[in-house]
Amino acid sequence: MRQRWPLLLGLWIFASPVARADDTADLVAKGQDLAKQGAWSQAIIAFKQADAVQPRAQHACFIGLAYLRRELWAQAELYFARCHARATAGDPVPEWTAEAESQLATKLGEENVAAVTIDVTPADLVPTIAITGFLPDETLGRGTVHLAPGHYAISIDAPGYPRATRELDVKDKTPQVIRVALVKPVVTPPLPPPSRAPYYLIGGGLVAGIAGTVLDIAVLQGVRNDLRHSVAAYDANSTKFEVVRGATVTLWVGGAVVAGLGTYLALRAHSDVAVSARVDRDGGAVLIGWSR
Amino acid sequence: MMRWWLVLSVAAGCVAKPPRPAWTKIAGADQPGELTGVRLTWDPDRGEVVLFGGDGPADLSDAMWSFDGTRWAPLCNPCNVRRERPGFVWDGSQLVIFGGGDDAGHYTNTVFDYSDTWTLRDTSGPQPAEQTFSQIVPYHGALWAVGGYASGPLSGVSSLAGKVWNTEANAGDSLASIGMGVTVDTDHDRILALVDAAGNSAEDGVRMYTASTGEWSVVCEPCTGRDRTGGSLVHVPDHDLTLLIGGRSLDNTYPRGTWVLEGDRFARYDDDDHMLPPRREVGVAYDPDRDVVVVYGGASDDCPFCGETWELAL
Numbered sequence: 186m187r188q189r190w191p192l193l194l195g196l197w198i199f200a201s202p203v204a205r206a207d208d209t210a211d212l213v214a215k216g217q218d219l220a221k222q223g224a225w226s227q228a229i230i231a232f233k234q235a236d237a238v239q240p241r242a243q244h245a246c247f248i249g250l251a252y253l254r255r256e257l258w259a260q261a262e263l264y265f266a267r268c269h270a271r272a273t274a275g276d277p278v279p280e281w282t283a284e285a286e287s288q289l290a291t292k293l294g295e296e297n298v299a300a301v302t303i304d305v306t307p308a309d310l311v312p313t314i315a316i317t318g319f320l321p322d323e324t325l326g327r328g329t330v331h332l333a334p335g336h337y338a339i340s341i342d343a344p345g346y347p348r349a350t351r352e353l354d355v356k357d358k359t360p361q362v363i364r365v366a367l368v369k370p371v372v373t374p375p376l377p378p379p380s381r382a383p384y385y386l387i388g389g390g391l392v393a394g395i396a397g398t399v400l401d402i403a404v405l406q407g408v409r410n411d412l413r414h415s416v417a418a419y420d421a422n423s424t425k426f427e428v429v430r431g432a433t434v435t436l437w438v439g440g441a442v443v444a445g446l447g448t449y450l451a452l453r454a455h456s457d458v459a460v461s462a463r464v465d466r467d468g469g470a471v472l473i474g475w476s477r
Numbered sequence: 478m479m480r481w482w483l484v485l486s487v488a489a490g491c492v493a494k495p496p497r498p499a500w501t502k503i504a505g506a507d508q509p510g511e512l513t514g515v516r517l518t519w520d521p522d523r524g525e526v527v528l529f530g531g532d533g534p535a536d537l538s539d540a541m542w543s544f545d546g547t548r549w550a551p552l553c554n555p556c557n558v559r560r561e562r563p564g565f566v567w568d569g570s571q572l573v574i575f576g577g578g579d580d581a582g583h584y585t586n587t588v589f590d591y592s593d594t595w596t597l598r599d600t601s602g603p604q605p606a607e608q609t610f611s612q613i614v615p616y617h618g619a620l621w622a623v624g625g626y627a628s629g630p631l632s633g634v635s636s637l638a639g640k641v642w643n644t645e646a647n648a649g650d651s652l653a654s655i656g657m658g659v660t661v662d663t664d665h666d667r668i669l670a671l672v673d674a675a676g677n678s679a680e681d682g683v684r685m686y687t688a689s690t691g692e693w694s695v696v697c698e699p700c701t702g703r704d705r706t707g708g709s710l711v712h713v714p715d716h717d718l719t720l721l722i723g724g725r726s727l728d729n730t731y732p733r734g735t736w737v738l739e740g741d742r743f744a745r746y747d748d749d750d751h752m753l754p755p756r757r758e759v760g761v762a763y764d765p766d767r768d769v770v771v772v773y774g775g776a777s778d779d780c781p782f783c784g785e786t787w788e789l790a791l
Binding site (some may be wrong): 401405406409410414415416419420425426427430433434 | 485491492495496497716718719737739744745746747748751791
């Protein structure tokens with residue numbers, strides 16, 4: 186059977202109705218001439234150039250046929266599949282294609298190649314699958330491809346999904362199924378700009394604490410000393426002392442609480458924060474601890 | 478993992494309301510016994526007020542005690558000093574006794590230092606008069622013997638630097654209290670001394686000595702409106718208070734209450750509801766650790782030899 190293929194190809198080429206005057210027709214004619222000479226790789230280049238100008242089912246079938254002659258079964262499968270996918274009434278699948286695909290099927294049954302099915306989910310995706318050893322423009326869709334023994338890297342792309350990659354080892358004709366579940370990335374909403382409110386609270390608390398200290402030093406301690414001066418002074422200044430002390434302690438405690446709250450709010454997003462308070466006869470304390 | 482802590486604290490002690498001035502009797506703190514003319518001083522090494530001597534109903538006390546705020550504990554008894562109405566003070570490194578009458582009734586001008594036992598210090602220079610009713614205070618690195626009583630009330634002043642006596646400016650008035658009539662006002666860098674003629678004349682004055690002038694001057698005279706003898710002065714440096722405690726007037730009545738020095742006059746410090754009972758010749762000292770003035774002993778009409786401890790919380 187193999188000896189008949191050049192003859193058949195020659196008949197098909199001569200019988201093909203591609204005698205156009207435009208560039209595409211010239212490129213196709215050039216590919217056909219190269220094919221007649223057995224220059225399959227260069228013929229493939231010419232057909233691909235034509236296909237780049239005007240993608241057609243016929244171009245894909247010519248490329249598939251050329252790959253078939255080069256005995257690159259997987260690439261031949263790929264382009265015959267493209268040929269069928271593109272076929273329309275105005276651009277039908279060439280008549281010789283059935284015979285070529287039959288030859289390809291026979292070879293795939295005879296040769297040491299494995300049917301590799303790449304199952305991509307979600308099922309409604311239209312993936313683009315690239316396999317090492319294939320040219321960059323020779324990407325596959327979902328389906329089965331026959332690969333000769335060897336190691337392959339497969340990358341799967343789909344709009345809106347991050348690229349997935351797999352490693353594949355083909356050792357014999359054993360069919361393999363590669364299941365690839367593409368997962369959309371979790372879209373994290375952008376963080377809102379950090380609020381300045383905690384820092385205003387810290388600043389306000391510190392200002393209150395400082396104001397309390399100033400009040401304590403400037404007024405309260407003086408009145409406190411007056412209380413010790415005599416009973417008469419004690420009685421005269423007792424109420425004043427309690428008022429000033431109330432204001433001082435309020436500023437201190439309020440400042441500590443506000444500053445503590447601000448510190449908690451400022452740190453809680455980044456740290457393990459613990460806030461506690463302690464009051465006894467000797468005084469009070471707000472304790473804020475955090476770890477990063 | 479780094480752990481950080483932020484502490485915002487408020488010390489209640491800084492804003493606590495002081496107690497209303499009031500004298501409180503410390504129950505059960507009468508171990509030194511019934512005594513008048515005792516001497517008290519603050520001993521920072523012990524962190525306690527220390528008491529020496531005093532006249533008892535039957536005999537002169539030769540004991541020294543320390544007070545922890547609850548009870549008195551003996552430090553030595555007898556102490557083998559046996560001095561009546563000496564000067565007694567902490568001089569900055571040790572306890573010191575100066576002057577006082579001895580067993581034979583003779584006045585002395587000797588100095589004893591305490592370090593587990595009392596030892597006589599050899600001194601030189603112009604010696605102060607042999608005396609009783611002695612008062613001694615630390616001032617500018619020396620011990621100052623102020624006034625006292627010899628053949629009569631004294632106004633002479635001497636300082637003892639190490640082992641050498643020096644004669645200082647005369648106070649110009651009698652400074653002979655049987656109480657503790659001399660104190661150092663560290664807030665104003667001066668010695669304050671009650672004018673006291675040992676009951677021979679009515680006195681109501683206070684004199685002061687400042688190192689900057691090297692002279693004695695009158696603080697007030699009259700000071701309280703009541704003459705007195707056997708009163709005591711104590712300065713409280715933490716609060717800049719100088720208190721006048723006890724004493725008796727020539728008419729044998731007792732001026733009421735405790736008085737505080739305000740500039741160039743004294744004003745009543747406590748009130749009648751919480752005052753120290755009438756006393757003369759009390760021992761007094763300030764305890765800075767507990768912020769109290771401690772008074773022990775003294776005498777009054779109903780208590781000729783008092784054995785009570787009183788405190789004034791500040």
